[in-house]
Each structure stands twice: as C-alpha cells, then as structure tokens.
Amino acid sequence: MNRATSGVILVLIAGLGMAATYFAQHVSAPGIAAQQRLIDSRNLLDMLSPDSYDNQPLELPLTLTDHTLANSTLLAGYRATKAGQPSAVLLRSQTTGYAGTLELLIAIDVNGMLLGVKTLKQSETSGLGARIAEWPNGWLQVFSGLSLADTGNNGWALKKDQGQFDQITGATITSRAAINAIHDALRYFDEHRQALIGVNSHE
Template sequence: MSARYTAARTSVRTAGIMVLFTVVFTALMSATFQLTRPAIEASALEGKMRLIREVLPPSAYDNALLEDSVALGRTPELGLDQGGHIYRARRAGEPAAMVLEVVAPDGYAGRIQLVVAVGVDGRVSGVRVTAHKETPGLGDYIDPNKDRNKSQPWIGQFAGVSFADVGLEKWKVKRDGGNFAYRSGATISARAVTNATARAADYAIRNRDALFAAPAGGRL
C-alpha cells in the first residue's frame, strides 16, 4: 500500500470524524437550547416584571401588562433610533398608566437607556436606568443600584411628580433653571436623564389615546 493511498484514507477518515462530530455537537446544542428555552424566556419575563414593579406598583393595574404592549418604530421623541416598546397598564379595562422604553442619547459617556412609568393623569410614578456607561463613582448615581445614597437615591425624585404641575420648561436640573436636583461634578448625566424623562412624559400625554387604542402586539 503506497504512502499516498494511506494518507488519502487517513484524510478521508479524519474528515468523516469531523463531520460526525459537528453533526452530533450541533444536535446536542439544539436539544439543550430547546430544553432550556422555556426557563430562559421565563427568566427574561420575570426580569422585565421586576423592573416594571420598580417604576409602577402592581396595585396600579390588573391586566397582564407584558401582553398588553405596543411596538414602536423609530421614535426620535423617545430617543429610539431602533424602536422600542410601550407597556400599557389598565384597571377594570380602563387605561391607568404606561411604561415607556426611553433612551437619553446625550449622557456623558453615551446613550443611557431608561424605563419611565407615566399615569394617564400625567404623573410620573417612577424612572429607572437600565443600561449606561457613565463614570463609576461620579455619574453612575443615576442608577439607584450605584447611588451611594440608598435611603434617598437621586432618581427617586421623579416619582409622584405631575407633568402638568411642573411643565416642560421647568422639567430640568436646577443648574439649567429647572426643579430637579443634580450632583456636583456630574451634571451631564443628571441632565440627560431629567430631559429624557420630560420628553417621555410629554410623549405619553400627547399620544395617550392613540397608544391605548392600538391593538395589543401591534406596531405604531
């Protein structure tokens, strides 16, 4: 048997083993994904609900809030270049509040992602930062998990504030002539979140009827 023939057989056998390994590995990965998918999806939904509970108390609504959502296309008013979602809260079938995904594009280190809950009366019930790259120990106080003041985190000042009482012209940090506090040395982070919250409240009020009338699972 020639060396060339032996080498060819070895190459073919090696290629066959590699193909078999790939097929088996792919099948195992697919099976694992299918088995773990329900748990992963349930965990993601629970994470969303945990976040929503931080901005909107469960007593404010009685519907399946995650199922009563509307997808948004590009929405500059909310900073959503790629679109986002609004989750609608109802009590006894009547509109109660909405939770909006919002982006502040002008943070110190870039985009700041938020969720903002606004009642049908225009009162903000809560704001939370979901993702940011602000400077650790300086601008990251916008995230209550990073805020050193655990008893009165900075972002808590928006809860309960009525947009009708404050208005767009005063919904700014105090340094800009508005009503909201900020921390010295990190005004940009606070300004970005404050302004984005104002835009979210304004958008929710102006588009309230259309947003609640849209079919669940639809897109605007």
C-alpha cells in the same frame, strides 16, 4: 443470569432513566420559562405597584409613532392594565449621557403623572454618573408624582440651567440628559395619550 443479560438490563435501565429525565425536563421547561419571565418582568416593572395591574405589559408592546423626540428616542412602549382598564404606560427611552447611551424606563399613569423612572442601561463614569443605575434610586425618585401640569416646561431643567432640579453630584451631563428624556416622555404621553392608553377619540 449471565453477564450478557445483565448488561442488557443495565442498558435498558439507563435508557429508561434518561428518557424519564428528558420527559421531566420537557414537561417542566415551559413552566420554568414562564416563571422566569414573570421574575424578569417583575424586576423590570418594580416601579409599578403590583396591585395596579394584572396583565403582562412587556408581552404586548405598543405601536409608537413620531418616536424621535427633541432630546431622546423612544425605543418601545407598553400598556399596563387592571381588569381590562389602562392603569399606566411605560416608555423605553434612549438618550446620550456623558460617556454614551443612557436608557430609561419611564412609567406614567393615565392622568400623565410620573409613577417612576428606572435606568435600564448606562455607560457613565463609575462613582459619578453611573449612580443613576442604582435601584432604588433616590435621585430618580424625586420625579415620581410630577407631571407637565404642575411643572412648567422651564422647570424641567437643572437648577444651574434655571430649572428646579438638583443634579447627581459630579454628573451634570448625565443628570441633564435624564431630565430631558423624562420631560420628552411626558410631552409624548400628553400628545399621544389616546393612542397610548387605548381611549377612542369619541370617548
């Protein structure tokens, strides 16, 4: 075998190797991307019990109306379902904290009870208001299980504002902003429940 023939064979082998690598990546890419979406979704929805839904809520956003609220703005909404039945609504809420934008994901069950609250974005002071981004978050967990029915409107405030909630130590403005946004979300759910959970008006 002369040198030219060997060179051609090496080029063919390298070409076949690159083609095989490209084909493998092309075939596996959708699966890898889908798996990554599941991981991202799970991280975002980790305040919901995994057995409480079987759809991909973030892939089916709800159409929201009247999204500018008293103390916050709703950026998006999602519905979690189990066997085709609604199990929870997630509202992505934006408000203003001490140092800038504060964005929360607020999960509410079909009866209007808070399932959890998670901070998605914040620009608060390190060591003070920025602690609202910690996960799990002891301060935000206080709100789980509450609803408008068992917490009057006046109760949705800091104790220093004659409400019923403690603040994050050293972060009055951050705490107040979060409470107001959560209260806004619960009121929005109460007013738009049928549309949010997909219940027809005649049911």
